[in-house]
Amino acid sequence: MANLSLRQLIKRFDKTEVLHGISLDVEDGEFIVLVGPSGCGKSTTLRLIAGLEELTSGEIRIQDTVVNHLEPKDRNIAMVFQNYAIYPHMTVRRNIGFGLRTSKLSKVEKKARLEEVAAILDMTELLDRRPSQLSGGQRQRVAIGRAMVRDPAVFLFDEPLSNLDAQLRTQMRLEIKKLHQRVGNTIIFVTHDQVEAMTMADRIVIMKDGHILQVGTPSEVYHLPANTFVAQFIGAPSMNMLPARVSQGGVKLASGTVLDIDVPSTQDRNVILGVRPDDLHLTNDSALLEGPVTVREPLGAETLIYVDTGGDEVIAKVDGRHPPVVGQHVKLTASTEELHVFDARTGTAVI
Amino acid sequence: MLPETTVVKATSDTLLKAEKQKRPANMGQIIRWLLLFAGGILMVLPITYMISTSLKWPHEIYNLALIPEEPHLENYTYVLEDGRFYGWFINSLIIAMITTVSNILFDSLVGYTLCKFRFPGRYIVFIAILSTLMIPTEMLVIPWYLMSQAFGWLDTHWGIMFPGLMTAFGTFLMKQFFETVPDDFIEAARIDGLNELQIWWSIAMPLVRPALAALAIFVFLGNWTAFIWPLIVTNSVEMYTLPVGLSSFGDEADVQWELIMTGAAISTIPTLVVFLVFQRFIIRGVVMAGLKG
Numbered sequence: 017m018a019n020l021s022l023r024q025l026i027k028r029f030d031k032t033e034v035l036h037g038i039s040l041d042v043e044d045g046e047f048i049v050l051v052g053p054s055g056c057g058k059s060t061t062l063r064l065i066a067g068l069e070e071l072t073s074g075e076i077r078i079q080d081t082v083v084n085h086l087e088p089k090d091r092n093i094a095m096v097f098q099n100y101a102i103y104p105h106m107t108v109r110r111n112i113g114f115g116l117r118t119s120k121l122s123k124v125e126k127k128a129r130l131e132e133v134a135a136i137l138d139m140t141e142l143l144d145r146r147p148s149q150l151s152g153g154q155r156q157r158v159a160i161g162r163a164m165v166r167d168p169a170v171f172l173f174d175e176p177l178s179n180l181d182a183q184l185r186t187q188m189r190l191e192i193k194k195l196h197q198r199v200g201n202t203i204i205f206v207t208h209d210q211v212e213a214m215t216m217a218d219r220i221v222i223m224k225d226g227h228i229l230q231v232g233t234p235s236e237v238y239h240l241p242a243n244t245f246v247a248q249f250i251g252a253p254s255m256n257m258l259p260a261r262v263s264q265g266g267v268k269l270a271s272g273t274v275l276d277i278d279v280p281s282t283q284d285r286n287v288i289l290g291v292r293p294d295d296l297h298l299t300n301d302s303a304l305l306e307g308p309v310t311v312r313e314p315l316g317a318e319t320l321i322y323v324d325t326g327g328d329e330v331i332a333k334v335d336g337r338h339p340p341v342v343g344q345h346v347k348l349t350a351s352t353e354e355l356h357v358f359d360a361r362t363g364t365a366v367i
Numbered sequence: 368m369l370p371e372t373t374v375v376k377a378t379s380d381t382l383l384k385a386e387k388q389k390r391p392a393n394m395g396q397i398i399r400w401l402l403l404f405a406g407g408i409l410m411v412l413p414i415t416y417m418i419s420t421s422l423k424w425p426h427e428i429y430n431l432a433l434i435p436e437e438p439h440l441e442n443y444t445y446v447l448e449d450g451r452f453y454g455w456f457i458n459s460l461i462i463a464m465i466t467t468v469s470n471i472l473f474d475s476l477v478g479y480t481l482c483k484f485r486f487p488g489r490y491i492v493f494i495a496i497l498s499t500l501m502i503p504t505e506m507l508v509i510p511w512y513l514m515s516q517a518f519g520w521l522d523t524h525w526g527i528m529f530p531g532l533m534t535a536f537g538t539f540l541m542k543q544f545f546e547t548v549p550d551d552f553i554e555a556a557r558i559d560g561l562n563e564l565q566i567w568w569s570i571a572m573p574l575v576r577p578a579l580a581a582l583a584i585f586v587f588l589g590n591w592t593a594f595i596w597p598l599i600v601t602n603s604v605e606m607y608t609l610p611v612g613l614s615s616f617g618d619e620a621d622v623q624w625e626l627i628m629t630g631a632a633i634s635t636i637p638t639l640v641v642f643l644v645f646q647r648f649i650i651r652g653v654v655m656a657g658l659k660g
Contacts, residue, residue, distance in 0.1 A: 066554075066558060067558075068554050068557065068558075087557075088554075088557045088558045089557065089558060089559065089560035089561075093558065094558065095554075095555070095558050097551045097554070097555060098551070099549060099551045100551075101549065101551035101552050101554070101555040102555075103552065103555075103556075103570060103573075104574065105573040105574065105576075114556075114559050115559055117559065117560055117561075118559075118560035162555075162559070
């Protein structure tokens with residue numbers, strides 16, 4: 017049974033359509049991450065699920081109830097905001113307890129629930145403090161606590177980590193993931209950070225311009241991107257994209273190299289060959305690509321090298337101990353199964 | 368060792384820098400203080416004269432010496448023993464308090480609605496409210512009087528306070544302050560199950576407390592010191608407010624300045640209390656504490 021299901025959601029602000037009919041089914045207990053660049057509609061989708069925006073057309077079901085016309089409080093959801101939005105004039109205890117005001121639990125049960133949540137989040141000591149006395153990470157935890165205390169069918173997270181510094185973000189990422197494993201509620205998490213998406217999600221939903229481009233596990237979207245956008249959005253540094261042409265016998269690169277890839281095509285056409293920097297290796301034998309190194313970016317264990325292959329600049333990730341020097345002529349290769357071929361016109365994956 | 372020496376060096380550097388900056392800053396500070404001092408004197412002088420005059424005998428009042436020749440409290444005894452003063456004081460207190468509470472509630476309700484809800488005509492309503500700020504009180508007095516007459520409010524408390532129960536200025540002030548309350552708070556409260564009125568009262572209002580305090584001070588002072596409208600709408604001495612009552616200490620032949628000043632001195636007490644009570648709420652930066660830090 018799907019816990020949350022979106023059917024053909026369309027959202028218009030005045031005359032501008034920002035969501036063009038998106039559909040998605042989320043299983044009970046799944047951790048779904050909506051990811052995409054600014055303005056792709058991911059936050060709007062979340063706000064539609066929360067009931068903070070009105071749907072133009074389509075249907076939202078939460079636990080088999082159509083919630084299109086229900087108030088946010090009646091939808092059995094809880095939301096964590098980017099700015100935390102914990103009430104500054106209330107103590108942590110009241111902030112967390114606020115989520116329970118409409119609950120039918122008895123006073124004793126509410127108190128027990130509040131303390132349970134505080135214990136899970138390691139905040140028991142902080143219950144009588146005010147938000148101004150808390151650090152950024154602690155405030156974020158209060159916001160999560162306020163959502164958790166309601167035990168909702170669906171948790172909604174709207175870029176909750178983007179205001180934290182890098183170290184704290186990594187830590188909170190882990191904490192949220194652990195929390196999910198512990199409480200098991202469905203989570204819809206919005207972010208523009210593909211690393212967050214990859215590390216946390218059971219399934220990733222990649223959005224662009226109000227459309228869903230691909231839904232899949234982190235491994236699927238990484239290894240089998242549906243189109244050039246997904247291919248470049250997921251993974252850092254981005255996948256190298258090289259113009260090529262399909263002809264009998266394989267794919268021919270601009271440099272003249274012909275690759276033995278079986279492309280299901282009846283006629284010659286222009287394609288884009290995609291290869292991830294991680295999949296390119298230095299070689300002494302026949303090269304897929306070659307040219308002089310123009311820039312080196314050491315990352316420690318690995319070094320990124322930018323190679324000028326005669327018109328196109330290609331990034332490769334090589335071993336950090338003995339990287340080639342700038343100006344050195346290098347040969348790069350990749351195994352055939354790690355190459356991606358996209359249609360040059362539509363951008364969709366051909367194989 | 369290395370970090371320690373660096374710290375020591377850094378500290379001495381900062382000290383040196385501070386010392387260098389000290390001298391020119393001092394000159395500027397002296398000038399600033401002098402200006403503020405002059406401003407302060409200018410502010411305090413009328414109040415000093417008010418208190419000084421209230422301690423003088425009638426024959427002394429045109430002698431501008433700050434210290435009375437024979438200071439005495441007879442004027443205070445006279446004003447406080449004159450039964451009318453208490454009535455005026457109570458009238459003023461009732462009117463100032465009710466208008467303050469009313470402004471806090473209604474100005475903020477309208478301000479909040481104009482700020483946080485999207486509805487057709489919102490902008491027009493806001494402009495209409497703002498444009499009433501351009502009409503001077505003197506022009507409004509006649510319509511107010513006609514209204515009071517029609518409703519039978521002449522010479523009543525209601526008649527004195529009805530024009531001030533809501534103000535365009537207060538509405539504008541509150542709307543601007545509600546702009547600083549992030550929508551996230553309101554949406555979070557909606558998800559937490561509050562209705563719109565509860566959100567206004569228990570989430571938005573506490574977040575604009577400094578503005579409410581400022582508004583309370585403005586409205587209280589404005590109504591406490593209001594003169595023209597209470598003078599026009601009241602007829603009986605019992606309905607006078609303090610400023611109107613005090614002015615009645617003078618007649619065409621003889622203005623009893625020492626009594627007016629005595630009454631004025633006493634009437635500043637509530638305004639001081641209001642200011643002292645509310646100013647502590649005017650603490651900035653409360654709103655931001657619940658957001659990203």
